[in-house]
Amino acid sequence: MSALSNAQVVHDDTATVFHSWSAQGKLNPLALQTGHGATVVDYDGKEYLDLTSQLVYANIGYQHPRVLAAIEQQLAQLPTVAPAVSNDMRARAAQCILDVAPDGYEKVFFTNGGADANENAIRMARLHTGRDKVISRYRSYHGNTGAAIVATGDWRRMPNEYARGHVHVFGPYLYRSEFWAETEAEECARALHHLRRIIEAEGADTIAAILLEAIPGTAGIMVPPPGYLRGVRELCDEFGIVLIIDEVMSGFGRAGEWFAHTAHSVRADLITFAKGVNSGYVPLGGVIISPEIAASFEDRVFPGGLTYSGHPLACAAAVGAIEAMRNEGVIDHARALGCEVIGPALAELEAELDVVGETRGVGVFWAIELVSDATARTPVSDAYMNSVKTALLERGVVPFIANNRLHLVPPCVITADEMRRALDAVAEVLRTVPVS
Template sequence: MAHSRTALAAPITNSDVIALDRANVFHSWSAQKALNPMVIAGGSGSTVWDHDGRTYLDFSSQLVNTNIGHQHPRVIEAIKEQADALVTVAPAHANHTRGLAAERILAHAPAGMNKIFFTNGGADANENAIRMARLHTGRDKVISRYRSYHGNTGAAIVATGDWRRIPNEYSRGHVHVFGPYLYRSEFWAETPQQESERALQHLRRTIELEGPQSVAAVLLETVPGTAGILLPPPGYLEGVRALCDQHGIMLILDEVMAGFGRTGDWFALDAYNVKPDLITFAKGVNSGYVPVGGVIISEDISATFDERVFPGGLTYSGHPLAAASIVASIDAFEEDNIVENAAHIGRDHLTPGLAALAARHPVIGEVRGRGVFWALELVQDQQTRQPVTPAFMGRIKAELLNRGLLPFIADNRIHVVPPAVVTPEEVRRALDIYDEALSAVN
């Protein structure tokens, strides 16, 4: 069958796209038969639209990754310029754009971190960070949390704590613990301080009983994202760092979702007095314009492989189109004060706006977050904190979409996660839509 070169520009409808999709595309995390995917044709900033003329405020940032917004012109232009110069190159070669991308990232990393290993996304970033920690320490076990998501590759999915781990447990040496989550404390805690102390004691005892000499790494999302935007309580991350130091364990902080402006800082870890041995990133580093991720490596770990071969690599590691998008993204973040905007939006607009929303709607059991990284936890009863049902969340999602807002829904939560370039006016519109949707289902 011949295909026209202008097929992408031909007039099409949402129905055309859905029919084409359902005939040919196999979707992730889904039973395929009943799917009816939402169509997105284009976007700009915090807005997306379909082929039938409907527009939506994108308060999902897709998968919490379009931090710089949709179709940022300088990033698009940088990708085009790189495509004209050199569209691909093997990772064994040196490439100027790749070097610049690494330099830009390291400029915002903690002191003492000196190299970037580029990957294709967040999952294989975590995969390779685990590999580095194991090879550096000569140990095998990795401790991570039940409330976590680290990606869908071999070790990353087993490090993950949620339900997606269970059908995929083919990797060895993984141990899980409960992290702090005061609203649904596993430790009968009543204050943030108690929750921090008791979660640390739980981790301490786990390390002791697993055998400290067998533990290569503790892998944590600095702020668990998909698991509920769970800000670490005072002293928790510092306590984890101290435990790792005591036992020669590497601390890996997963900043795939929380990094690059999402929390109102360059990295979420910037708000805490902690320096990890490895940092993983993806998503916000270039807003997913070209697939990319990576590991930020401490001097100590990178030196391990000065004379020893690192047994890992990817065909597209440091792909020049991805590298160009990183350089342009970080330059735009700096020049346009995008990280500062995320902090301002969180502090001056989402903090009071979401608190007011909770005051009007008893179904909101807790509001938590910072920057442009927030969760509304919905409950049937404020006293028992029993989560609302999946059917209730389905109705909320439909009401939000019908009013022109694309939400991020996870379990019994609405995650309020707009791009870091979102404006106060767009936040006001979104808050009105959340208010209307919650009123409609109660």
């Protein structure tokens, strides 16, 4: 272990680094030095099971030898190359992504992350259709660039509303229904009717795209009810609207599929990705483009690009990660963890504890919604969530806290025994921390 301590690293970091989404004077970050598999280790040598995957991206886990070797080999051969230059590693990464994508896609546009993937997908949709408006959901997060942050629905949009042509709708969320629904079928039908009415009221011929997370992530991990994504696809077909499905968080094993929306038998016109494509070892994102939209730019210039688009080290990491996932059965493992370990354990907690209002998820993508009044579904206080976080860290588990929710989003490679240990810690904490 390093001679550095947690205290020294936190001091040096907060003294010099301006942190995102934070009041700088209230920072108290966890200091992490290394990791292996689903475990992270701080500078004082304490090990934690990671239920965050950092920002829900370390799908292949920490220090995976195949990914490290791929980066090292590319580093020795050519560490960087401009996007206008052809490079075999960029082509290999694109082909690997297309191999695991649904059938019928032929091109990948590389970006540096998820925000600029969504940004460029919106640009493609607008140019392809000649229309301007983009519909997205209030309960969503699409990134922190100009159009992506305005497409976002949560509070982070409000100080940043500088982009034009954005309209928001409510998506299905039965536990806190906006539609007075009592069943999933009612929630689905009414959410689709709401979307149709917004399209009609805004003017269908003004709408370029509908942008949806396959499963809203930071907003609460709400798995769409059967028929919802299919209904959105049908509305897009009816009105000539491009369907952009954001798989930045839900893709590459997170939902127990390569891409979460494929479980709903839906085809997107554009698929955005990042995070899990190479577990964030080197920043990478992109857009998987349908042939119809790619054809729009055969004879006219696509007015977009990034200096590091398809960076060879990032692409090497993607090739290593995808090959490892395929060879090691990571997708099937994540799906089985959700069905056989996480889902049943959370169902028991929901039945046992009033503080657990609802549990929901799939694969290794779950949320526990915590309430102080089960009947009124009143969210617990911030103080309670801080106590839960502290108690879990004391027990060697790193939690992902979002408002009144505890998200369980470990690396896809976490073992069943490790997941059970983490779930036991969660259960113990929720049984013992006083509700407020």
